[in-house]
Amino acid sequence: MQAAVYPWREGNQYRLMIDGECFFPRLLEAIEQARESIEIELYLIDSGLSTRQWIDALLAARERGVRVYCLLDGVGTDGFKTAERRELEQAGAVLRFYNPPSVLSGSRLFHRDHRKLFLIDRRIAFVGGTGITDEFCQPDPQTGTATWHEQLLEIEGPVVEDWVSLFEYEWQRVDERARPGLAAVRRGQVPPLPKAKSGQGRVAYIGAREQKEVVASLLAAVKRAEQRVWLATPYFLPSRRIRWALARAARRGVDVRLLLCGMTIDHPPVRYAGQRYYTRLLKAGIRIYEYQPRFTHLKTALVDDWVSLGSCNFDHWTLHWNLEANQQALDSDLAEAVAQSFENDFEQSDLWTLAEWKELPRSHRFKIRFWGQINRWVMWLFGIPR
Numbered sequence: 001m002q003a004a005v006y007p008w009r010e011g012n013q014y015r016l017m018i019d020g021e022c023f024f025p026r027l028l029e030a031i032e033q034a035r036e037s038i039e040i041e042l043y044l045i046d047s048g049l050s051t052r053q054w055i056d057a058l059l060a061a062r063e064r065g066v067r068v069y070c071l072l073d074g075v076g077t078d079g080f081k082t083a084e085r086r087e088l089e090q091a092g093a094v095l096r097f098y099n100p101p102s103v104l105s106g107s108r109l110f111h112r113d114h115r116k117l118f119l120i121d122r123r124i125a126f127v128g129g130t131g132i133t134d135e136f137c138q139p140d141p142q143t144g145t146a147t148w149h150e151q152l153l154e155i156e157g158p159v160v161e162d163w164v165s166l167f168e169y170e171w172q173r174v175d176e177r178a179r180p181g182l183a184a185v186r187r188g189q190v191p192p193l194p195k196a197k198s199g200q201g202r203v204a205y206i207g208a209r210e211q212k213e214v215v216a217s218l219l220a221a222v223k224r225a226e227q228r229v230w231l232a233t234p235y236f237l238p239s240r241r242i243r244w245a246l247a248r249a250a251r252r253g254v255d256v257r258l259l260l261c262g263m264t265i266d267h268p269p270v271r272y273a274g275q276r277y278y279t280r281l282l283k284a285g286i287r288i289y290e291y292q293p294r295f296t297h298l299k300t301a302l303v304d305d306w307v308s309l310g311s312c313n314f315d316h317w318t319l320h321w322n323l324e325a326n327q328q329a330l331d332s333d334l335a336e337a338v339a340q341s342f343e344n345d346f347e348q349s350d351l352w353t354l355a356e357w358k359e360l361p362r363s364h365r366f367k368i369r370f371w372g373q374i375n376r377w378v379m380w381l382f383g384i385p386r
Helices: 020-033 049-062 082-090 106-110 160-173 215-225 240-251 269-284 314-322 332-347 354-358 362-382
Strands: 012-016 036-042 068-074 096-097 115-121 124-128 151-158 200-206 228-232 255-261 287-291 300-303 308-309 325-328 349-352
Touching: 012 020, 012 332, 020 049, 020 115, 020 124, 020 151, 049 068, 049 082, 068 160, 068 255, 082 096, 115 160, 124 160, 124 308, 124 325, 151 160, 151 308, 160 200, 160 269, 160 349, 200 215, 215 240, 215 300, 215 308, 215 325, 228 240, 228 332, 240 255, 255 269, 255 332, 269 287, 269 354, 269 362, 300 332, 308 332, 325 332, 332 349, 349 354
Parallel strands: 036 068, 068 096, 228 255, 255 287
Antiparallel strands: 012 151, 036 115, 115 124, 124 151, 200 325, 228 300, 287 349, 300 308, 308 325
């Protein structure tokens, strides 16, 4: 079965929610309001208070006769307690696990389902980068905000049908045991932009063997950019094509900004490895912001008024191995909300200048060289395009 390239759909409504203290109560509310079905595709679950609240909401849904289907990653849910899994299954929820590890996994172990999708009655979709963990979903008692900075997008309208289609496609093939190697990047055909600027949306995704059109969509958007290219990603290890596209846009006068992690990050070596690209990007005129208050897990692009938001990190590891999915949108209200979110985060970030970057201490430069070289070896070992 060939994976689809989804078209633009009109007549959609969006609601952007920022941080778990905002979006997690709304997600639980939507589950509580479900009457027919709940379908979830998720990478990360770690048992705790948030998981307990989520399970209780799903159990209550099952008591109402709501069908519950969960497609969960076999590695990302390692922290999901067996007793809690059984609790859901005994209540009639159907759980499937994507590519669970085994002694015969080999390099296929790295092939993960990194998508984050919640479908309620096949009428409402929630898309973003969150997992069901306390770091994402519970406010810190001292700050009142979640430990990890994240966004979740609520969607209603015709485009939800395509999210349902994508979920069904992966659900039906999750039990395939043979995944011999991974195909090279396929440059998917990106549908042309619609003329209307509100209510438009399409599903873009990465299927490591079938489809890479999220990348093609981003590159096409950057190429046509006239005013701004703002990109937020927690793990900045972009391919050469993405780096070149960003640099070319900056040189022709487009406002190109990167919102990246500061010192607070769950994988510090990734930050140092990605910083080896800073010098050339700064010389091209790109503004690089490192977010300071906490770990930012945002995966958002704003190119003029084109928005892409979801699970995709735009790093070369993600693009090579993972299943990802983003909502792309042309909607003036959503673009304004995303822009305001970026502006708020820029104000809480440190902006690097080329002069300051050249004054880095030797210890920091050593870490960049060391982890940059490790990253090059990993890419070479697994045949990941640069």
